[in-house]
Amino acid sequence: MLLKSVKSWMLLVLVVLTQQVYATEGMWLPQLLSNLNEKEMKGMGMKISASDIYNINKGSLKDAIVSFGGFCTAEVISSQGLLLTNHHCGYDAIQKHSSLEHNYLDNGFWARTAAEELPNPGLTATFIVRIDDITKAATQNVKAGMTEKERQSVIDKQLAIIKKEVKKESWQDVMIKPFFEGNKYYLFVTETYKDVRLVGAPPSSIGKFGSDTDNWVWPRHTGDFSMFRIYAGKDGKPAPYSQDNVPLKPKYFLPISMKGVKKDDFTMVMGFPGRTTEYLPSEAVKQTVEVLDFSKVEMRDAALKIWDGYMRKNEQIKIQYAAKYASTANAWKKWQGEMLGVKKTDGIAKKQRYEANYNQLLNANPALKQQYAGVLDTLNELYIKINPYAQARDYYNELVKNTEILTAVDKLIALADDAESQGAGQYNTLRDKFMESMKAFYQNYNAGVDKDVFISLMDIYAAKVPANFRSARFNSSWASFTDSRKLADQVYATSNLTSYDKLAAVMQQPQQAALATLAKDPAVQLAIVLREGFREKVAPTLNALQLDINNRQRTYMQAQMDVFAGKKNFYPDANSTLRVTYGKVDGYSPADGVQYDYYTWLDGVMEKYIPGDYEFDVPAKLIELYKNKDYGKYGVNGKMPVCFIASNHTTGGNSGSPALNANGQLIGLNFDRTWEGTMSDINYDPSICRNIMVDIRYVLFIVDKFAGCKRLVDEMKLVN
Ligand code: ARG
Ligand code: ASP
Numbered sequence: 260m261l262l263k264s265v266k267s268w269m270l271l272v273l274v275v276l277t278q279q280v281y282a283t284e285g286m287w288l289p290q291l292l293s294n295l296n297e298k299e300m301k302g303m304g305m306k307i308s309a310s311d312i313y314n315i316n317k318g319s320l321k322d323a324i325v326s327f328g329g330f331c332t333a334e335v336i337s338s339q340g341l342l343l344t345n346h347h348c349g350y351d352a353i354q355k356h357s358s359l360e361h362n363y364l365d366n367g368f369w370a371r372t373a374a375e376e377l378p379n380p381g382l383t384a385t386f387i388v389r390i391d392d393i394t395k396a397a398t399q400n401v402k403a404g405m406t407e408k409e410r411q412s413v414i415d416k417q418l419a420i421i422k423k424e425v426k427k428e429s430w431q432d433v434m435i436k437p438f439f440e441g442n443k444y445y446l447f448v449t450e451t452y453k454d455v456r457l458v459g460a461p462p463s464s465i466g467k468f469g470s471d472t473d474n475w476v477w478p479r480h481t482g483d484f485s486m487f488r489i490y491a492g493k494d495g496k497p498a499p500y501s502q503d504n505v506p507l508k509p510k511y512f513l514p515i516s517m518k519g520v521k522k523d524d525f526t527m528v529m530g531f532p533g534r535t536t537e538y539l540p541s542e543a544v545k546q547t548v549e550v551l552d553f554s555k556v557e558m559r560d561a562a563l564k565i566w567d568g569y570m571r572k573n574e575q576i577k578i579q580y581a582a583k584y585a586s587t588a589n590a591w592k593k594w595q596g597e598m599l600g601v602k603k604t605d606g607i608a609k610k611q612r613y614e615a616n617y618n619q620l621l622n623a624n625p626a627l628k629q630q631y632a633g634v635l636d637t638l639n640e641l642y643i644k645i646n647p648y649a650q651a652r653d654y655y656n657e658l659v660k661n662t663e664i665l666t667a668v669d670k671l672i673a674l675a676d677d678a679e680s681q682g683a684g685q686y687n688t689l690r691d692k693f694m695e696s697m698k699a700f701y702q703n704y705n706a707g708v709d710k711d712v713f714i715s716l717m718d719i720y721a722a723k724v725p726a727n728f729r730s731a732r733f734n735s736s737w738a739s740f741t742d743s744r745k746l747a748d749q750v751y752a753t754s755n756l757t758s759y760d761k762l763a764a765v766m767q768q769p770q771q772a773a774l775a776t777l778a779k780d781p782a783v784q785l786a787i788v789l790r791e792g793f794r795e796k797v798a799p800t801l802n803a804l805q806l807d808i809n810n811r812q813r814t815y816m817q818a819q820m821d822v823f824a825g826k827k828n829f830y831p832d833a834n835s836t837l838r839v840t841y842g843k844v845d846g847y848s849p850a851d852g853v854q855y856d857y858y859t860w861l862d863g864v865m866e867k868y869i870p871g872d873y874e875f876d877v878p879a880k881l882i883e884l885y886k887n888k889d890y891g892k893y894g895v896n897g898k899m900p901v902c903f904i905a906s907n908h909t910t911g912g913n914s915g916s917p918a919l920n921a922n923g924q925l926i927g928l929n930f931d932r933t934w935e936g937t938m939s940d941i942n943y944d945p946s947i948c949r950n951i952m953v954d955i956r957y958v959l960f961i962v963d964k965f966a967g968c969k970r971l972v973d974e975m976k977l978v979n
Pocket of ligand 2: 910913930931932
C-alpha cells in the first residue's frame with residue numbers, strides 16, 4: 260500500500276516534471292528571453308542563446324524578421340534582402356499583378372532576373388531595431404482613484420513626450436504599445452522599408468492546395484509560400500520605390516537547414532501574432548464558446564450554405580463569391596474549432612480550477628487580499644451582465660456583414676457622414692471615390708444570392724435577438740410582414756442598391772436630391788431601423804459595461820501576476836508585436852482512437868488529387884516530378900516532405916513566420932493551426948494545440964525543381 264502510494268506519488272512528480280519540460284504555452288517578448296525563458300528553452304534542446312535571438316549590439320535573429328504589411332510575418336533569407344512569407348500573405352499582391360493573359364494566381368509567377376521583380380505600392384516590411392520598457396515614465400502621473408478616462412489622458416500626455424524625446428535615427432519610427440492590459444508599456448524603434456517587390460509564387464494548386472476544405476485542418480499538404488525582396492536606397496536606408504533602389508543588405512539573414520526535424524525536436528517561431536485573450540475569467544471563456552462563437556457560426560452557417568449552393572451551380576457566381584466565401588469561412592471554421600477544443604479539453608473547468616487556485620493563494624496573503632478583494636468575482640459578474648448585449652451585438656454585426664445590401668447601406672451612411680463632417684465642397688470628390696469602391700463591390704454582387712441570404716439571416720436575427728434589443732420601428736414593421744420573404748420581396752424589388760447602374764443613376768443627381776431619394780429607399784430605411792436598435796437598445800449598456808470590464812481586466816491581470824509571483828511566468832497577450840514562441844515537434848490525438856502523425860509527404864498530395872477540381876488539382880509538372888521521384892537534394896530517402904506540426908503557440912499574424920531549429924536555422928514556414936487547437940487564443944492546451952508549417956525543403960524543391968528558379972536558391976545559405 261505504502262509502496263503503491265509512493266509509486267503514484269513519484270508518478271505525479273514525473274507528470275508535473277514532464278509538464279514543466281513541455282511548457283510550450285506563451286508568446287514571449289524577445290528582449291526578456293534571457294530572464295524568463297532561456298533556461299527552459301535550453302532544457303528543451305535549444306543550442307543557441309537568448310542573445311543570439313535578440314541583441315541590439317550585433318545582428319541577431321530578430322534582425323531577419325519583419326512585419327509584412329502589418330498583417331503577416333516574413334523573414335529575410337539571403338544577403339540580398341530576399342523575403343519568405345506565405346502564399347496567402349502575398350495573395351493580394353499576386354492577384355493585383357494578375358490578368359487574363361498573366362494569371363499568376365493560377366500559374367504562379369517567377370522573376371527570372373532582378374529586373375522582373377514586381378513593385379507593390381503600399382506594401383511594407385518593418386524591422387524591430389530596439390524594444391524599451393517605458394512603463395515607469397508612461398504611468399508616472401497615474402494616481403489611485405482616477406477614472407479610466409483620466410488615467411488614459413495622463414498616460415497619453417506622457418507617451419507624447421516620450422515619443423518626442425526618444426533617441427533614434429531620422430529614418431526610424433517609434434511605436435508604443437500597452438501590454439498586460441495596460442499594466443506595462445513598451446516602446447519599439449522600427450525601420451520600415453517601402454519598396455517590397457514580388458519575386459516568386461507557386462500556382463494556387465500548390466500555394467493554396469486544399470483551399471477552404473483543408474483550411475485549419477491537419478493532415479495538410481499546402482505549399483503555402485511566396486517570395487518577395489526588400490529594396491533600399493543606395494545608402495541602404497528605407498526609400499520610396501525607385502528604379503535605382505538596390506536589394507537590401509540585411510543586418511542578419513536566416514541560414515537554412517536541410518536536415519528536417521523529428522519527433523520531440525525543439526522548434527521556435529518568431530513573428531507578429533495579432534490578438535489573443537488568455538487571461539479572461541471563466542465566465543468570459545464560457546461566453547466566447549457557448550454564446551458568441553455559437554451565434555456567429557449560426558449566422559455564417561446560413562450565409563455560407565446559400566453562397567455555396569449558388570457557387571456550385573454557377574461559374575460566374577463562383578468567381579464573384581470565392582474571396583468572400585474564403586474569408587467568411589476562415590473565421591467560421593476557426594470558431595467551430597475553438598468551441599470543439601474548449602469542450603474537448605474541458606477548458607471552462609480548467610479556468611475554474613485556475614480561479615480556485617488563485618483565490619486560495621489570494622486569501623492566504625493578507626496584503627494582496629486587501630488589494631484585490633472581489634476583483635475576480637466582480638469581473639465574472641460583469642461578463643454575465645454583458646452577455647445578452649454582446650450576443651445582440653454579434654447577431655447584428657453578422658447580419659450586416661453577411662447581407663451585402665446592408666453592408667452597402669453602411670458604406671452609403673459613411674459617405675453621408677464624411678460629406679457632412681468635411682464640408683459641402685468635398686462632396687463630389689468623396690462621392691466619386693465612393694462610387695469607385697462600389698464598382699468593385701457590385702462586380703462581385705448578385706442580388707438573387709443576396710436576397711436569399713437576407714431572408715435566412717433576417718429570420719435568425721428576428722428569432723434570436725429579443726424585441727427589447729431591437730428598435731420599436733423595426734418591431735412594428737416586422738410585425739406587419741408575416742415572414743422575411745415578404746420583406747425581402749419588397750426590399751429587393753424596389754431598392755436602388757441592388758445594382759451599380761441603379762445606384763449610379765441616383766448618385767448622378769445633385770447631393771440633396773440623391774440623398775433624398777436614398778432616404779426613401781427600402782434597404783436604407785431597413786438598415787437604419789436595424790442600426791437604431793443596436794445604437795439605442797444595445798450599445799449604451801454594452802459600452803458602459805465594456806469600459807468597466809477593461810478597467811477591471813487590467814486590475815485582474817496585475818492581480819494574477821502578483822498572486823502567482825514566483826510560481827508562474829506571464830507573457831502578454833498578442834498585440835501585433837514581435838514575439839517568440841517555442842515548442843516541440845509532435846503529433847496529437849484529435850479524437851478517441853485517432854492519432855495524427857507530425858509529418859506529411861508528397862504522397863499525400865497525390866492521394867488528395869482530384870483532376871480539374873478547384874481545391875485539389877495538382878499541376879502536371881509536379882505529378883511528373885513525383886512519378887520520377889525527381890526531388891534533387893531536397894528529398895529524404897525517395898520521399899518529399901511537405902508539412903509538419905509542433906506545439907508552438909501561434910495565432911493570426913504569425914502566418915509567414917519562420918520555424919527555426921535548435922540552432923536558429925530555418926526549417927519551415929508557419930501558416931496555420933490545427934482545427935481542434937484554434938482555441939489556443941483563449942485556452943492554450945499542449946495536448947491538442949499545434950501550429951502547421953510547410954517544410955523548407957518543399958519550398959526549395961518547388962522553387963528549384965518545379966519552377967526552375969535556381970538563382971533564388973543560389974543566393975540562400977543552405978546548411979547540411
Ligand atoms: N487559416 C489560416 C489563417 O487564419 C489560413 C487562411 C488562408 N487560407 C484559406 N484557405 N482561406 O490565416
Ligand atoms: N493562418 C493564420 C495567419 O494568417 C495563422 C493562424 O491563425 O494560426 O496568420
